[in-house]
Amino acid sequence: xxxxxxxxxxxxxxxxPHWSLSVRFDIIFFDIATDNDDYLxxxxxxxxxxxxxxxxxxxxxxxxxxxxxxxxxxxMTTHTASxxxxxxxxxxxxxxxx
Numbered sequence: 021x022x023x024x025x026x027x028x029x030x031x032x033x034x035x036x037p038h039w040s041l042s043v044r045f046d047i048i049f050f051d052i053a054t055d056n057d058d059y060l061x062x063x064x065x066x067x068x069x070x071x072x073x074x075x076x077x078x079x080x081x082x083x084x085x086x087x088x089x090x091x092x093x094x095x096m097t098t099h100t101a102s103x104x105x106x107x108x109x110x111x112x113x114x115x116x117x118x
Contacts, residue, residue: 031105041099043106047072049088062092063107069094 035041043064049072059073072090096104 033103047090058112
C-alpha cells in the first residue's frame with residue numbers, strides 16, 4: 021500500500037530476447053480521501069507513462085464511494101533490454117494512522 025509520498029519499485033530481470041514489451045496490472049485507489057490532489061504516477065524504465073487521479077473519467081468504483089479499480093496497460097514497441105523497472109509513485113493525503 022502506498023500512502024503519502026511513497027514509491028513502489030519492481031525490477032524484472034533476465035527477460036528473454038524480444039523487440040517489444042507489454043506491461044499490464046491493476047491499481048486500486050483504496051479508501052481515498054476527499055482531496056482532489058491525490059494521484060498515482062507510473063514510470064517504465066524512468067519514462068513517465070500514466071498519471072491516475074481520483075474522480076477522473078476512468079476506473080471502476082468498487083466497495084463504496086472511496087474505492088476505485090484502474091487497469092494499467094502500456095506497450096513499449098521498441099524495448100529490447102534484458103530488464104525493465106516499474107515505478108509507481110504516490111501523492112496522497114491518506115496517512116497510515118487515519
